[in-house]
Amino acid sequence: MNIKITLPDGSIREFSNGVTGAEIARSISEGLARNALAIEVNEEIWDLSRPITSDSKVRILTWNDAGGKKAFWHSSAHLMAEALEALYPGVKFGIGPPIENGFYYDVDLGGRPFGEDDLIAVEKKMAELARKESRFIRSEVSKKDALEYFEKKDDPYKIELIQELADGSITFYQQGNFTDLCKGPHIPHTGFIKAIKLLNVAGAYWRGNEKNKMLTRIYGITFPKQKDLDDYLLLLEEAKKRDHRKIGKELELFTFSERVGMGLPLWLPKGTILRERLEQFMRRAQVKAGYDPVVTPHIGSKMLYVTSGHYQKYGKDSFMPIRTPDENEEFLLKPMNCPHHCEIYSSKPRSYRDLPVRLAEFGTVYRYEQSGELHGLTRVRGFTQDDAHIFCRPDQVKEEFIKVIDLVLFVFKSLGFDQYTAQISLRDPNDKSKYIGEDELWERAEREIQEAADERGLKTVAVKGEAAFYGPKLDFMVKDALGRSWQLGTIQVDYQLPQRFGLEYVGADNQRHRPVMIHRAPFGSLERFVAVLIEHCAGNFPLWLAPEQVAVLPISERFNAYGNSVMDKLKSLDIRGFIDDRDEKIGRKIRDAEVRKIPYMLIVGEREAMEGKVAVRKHGAGDQGSVLLDEFIRKFQEEAAVPGEG
RNA sequence: GCCGUUGUAGCUCAGUGGUAGAGCACUUCCUUGGUAAGGAAGAGGUCGUGAGUUCAAUUCUCAUCAACGGCUCCA
The missing domain is CATH 3.30.980.10 (Threonyl-trna Synthetase; Chain A, domain 2)
Structure with missing residues (x-):
């Protein structure tokens, strides 16, 4: 008796009952038979030697298959x-x-x-x-x-x-x-x-x-x-060479101090420039996307977190409360920004016409992480989220999701992350009791997240049972230059906080309604993002982010004056850099600037000083020839433009 | 938090039961040099911290702190 075997290309072949994967592979080609490692039979992976005894859909697996x-x-x-x-x-x-x-x-x-x-x-x-x-x-x-x-x-x-x-x-x-x-x-x-x-x-x-x-x-x-x-x-x-901890030290971006405490990064001047460039980039993108920046304090009353429910759930895992000396009030270092933002939302009555309200803040938060889990900038105890909370009507969730996806993809594109996927975390369909929020809302939100992702052509994997108890979420994964995956931004729907904080808006029907809250952070945390970025570009930051964009290198001390005039001109145009006026030979200055990964080196000697030129050398690419300083500046400014501007 | 490894100069690392060394960086001098390291001299360390063993500890023991590799956890 024969059985029907369906191959991946859709073709169907007949084999005798009990045929093995190895035999099927051999029937296709000798090469495949030689490279075959296993066989997928009706979505299950089998040994090649195991007899197949019923009609099946198969795929021969080689080293090239997961x-x-x-x-x-x-x-x-x-x-x-x-x-x-x-x-x-x-x-x-x-x-x-x-x-x-x-x-x-x-x-x-x-x-x-x-x-x-x-x-x-x-x-x-x-x-x-x-x-x-x-x-x-x-x-x-x-x-x-x-x-x-x-x-x-x-x-x-x-x-x-x-x-x-x-x-x-x-x-x-x-x-x-x-x-x-x-x-x-x-x-x-x-x-x-x-x-x-x-x-x-x-x-x-x-x-x-x-x-x-x-x-x-x-x-x-x-x-x-x-x-x-x-x-x-x-x-x-x-x-190992790209490890952000190593590059961060070499390029003087950040450091840690035992005296300050573990997991508490200290941003050095150059790292701060990088970080502030990223912040500024995000701030502007968010203003364009209709966000309102807000600022909230680093601590909040313990009652705030009792209200939000976080105290009950995480209180024992957070830093101990801070007590005031007189009234013995208790405050917590803020472990997230959402409760503060909820209070901003409820600071005045909201109409359905006002929604969505989008509150954005680079909020520094503190979480007690287990000591063994700390790791460079990717896992720290104090970090800054590019946080925002969108308060919207249930019928606006999909549209807001699409907008956030657009923002996240814009960020990835601007920073050279070309490969990304997203995971949609859904409820566990077998145990809905773990989750809060009405069934219909969940179903609608889950459907709309999927639709939003599909509309933006996002490659997604839906995973059941991975949702937070307060709502479904969409997490972004990027692949870096070495093919490693990192989880970065996240978008989460939240039904819980609006309820706990009693958030409301007045609808067109003149009734009170509960808004839906969307948490989102495209970078996730600046610390983690910078770490990923460092490893992605091996410390060779795009020009608009580079802490030092230009090094002016006089051939000898005789040309320091001209070099300084070049530097002054650059500085007046907000171009970041320095002049290397040490008593060293040009080869040495070039080497040092290359090691420091300075994008542009401007070598100035007699010829350049005479003609108002600079000899341009590009990091990693070598001599680019001489151009007039103004010409260099024009091209530089074009290249250094912040993505999304100009 | 748990298990293991590590901790010597700003950085990378040698080394020893008798109070320490290299290269780079730094300072000074010589040199004024055209696309990845010019030369010389100098300065710099309570050997992570605390205790114990010992005539003597940076070295051996214990504790502690931190980093690293994992495990567990992650609003």
Whole structure:
């Protein structure tokens, strides 16, 4: 009896019942058969060797498919486990999944320390075992047999896992001398794994629970070709070079001080210029988009947060309240700006004609983050949000969403983030009790967010159950120059705060209505955004953002006077820069300016001084020849224009 | 918060149970040099902080703080 197999191109082929993925691949082409790692069967990923017994829609997966990589790395985790077992008999295994880049395995080495040398030894063993081309053999086992196997092996972690599985759904995979509880899928054999690198070791609690025993987590990555591994290691190196903490130090953008406190960034003069340029850019874009800037204090009465509900939910995780000496009133450092903005909204009666009201503030907020989570500028305890709250009628949500999406995309485009996606976080349809706000409002908002995103051609993934309890949201992810994803801006609908603060407007029907609130922050936080921007452009900021745009470099001290006159002229036009009038040779001055990533160097000597010219050198591009100073300024100002202006 | 690693000059890093060293940066002098490091001299550190062991601690032990790699968390 034959079965019908539908291929990705829509064509349907007949195969005999029990055909395997490997056979289907071979029927398509030898090349595909050689590169095939797994097969997607009706949206499930299977081993290539598993018989298909009913009409199915399939897709052969190779290294170029996410599913193929996943199987590859999952198999690599098993290979690592096999090597570990060979080298350290008695080792016990937790879980070993594939991750975004590679895989890990949590193991219990019985208290034995595990260091660099061990990583290399395991790597070697893995390579040796990979060459054996051991097949990954799937077998279905009964719960009883499964438990028996791991009891004999004395592996408490696997036993715990099996106990939670239903009988009849348990599968083992075996390759070489190693057998593991695993639902698969796996690549055909270990020989595909040609390049192996174990990256690092870290502690991780069994099942992520700190009450449990800490296991040793070994991270690794593998590739089908050595070249791929080399490229990946280069990428890691490049990422290290671009680390915003390193560049931030080198370019004197920001610093931290133990005396000030951890997670509290100090913006140095050059970093402040960068930050203020971004602020100004956003301020102007927001004025154009109909926002009203507001300013609110850094602290607020504890009652404000009791009203907002944040105190109840986060009070124990925030900085302790500040008490006044006389009345013993309590104040909190503000962890967000919305409650203050709600009070601004309710400072006077609002008519439906006034809506939407859009209140924007670069609000600095303070949140107590766990000490282990602090990281450069991306995770800090005090940061400034490019925050705004839109108070609108329910019928305006979609339109406002579209406007915010436009603003966010404008920001991304202006800063060179060409690749982005968005995640729509929706309610968990199985448990609506977790959320506040009326059903119809939710349904409408969720639908309208999707529509708004679609209308703007935004690539979105909708994830159910990820919404905040107070409303659905849209989060933006950008890909940086190295292909890494970062979560930046966010737009959130909120039904809760308007209710808690009793916000109202008078409708056309002369009745009181509750506005909907939209929280949004295109940058997210300036700190985090600057960090991402630094890593994206490797510290080579676009001209309009560069803290130092121009360096004037006199050939010798004899031309310092002319250099100064050039500098004065530039400064009078708000062009940022400095003159390097040190007693150094020109080669040295150029090198120093290049290292500092100054976009333009203006070299001035006898020839330039005579003719009122400057010799232009562009960072990273070299000598551009001499032009009249005015000519340079004209071109410079064109290039340095702030996006969205002029 | 938890586990692990680290902490020496402004930066990057050597080093030692007998109170410290390099390169770059800095200061001064020589040099006035045309597109990525000219030469010389000098200055600079209670070796993260506190305690303990020792005749003697930057070095060994413990505690503490911070950074880093993870885990957990994230309004």
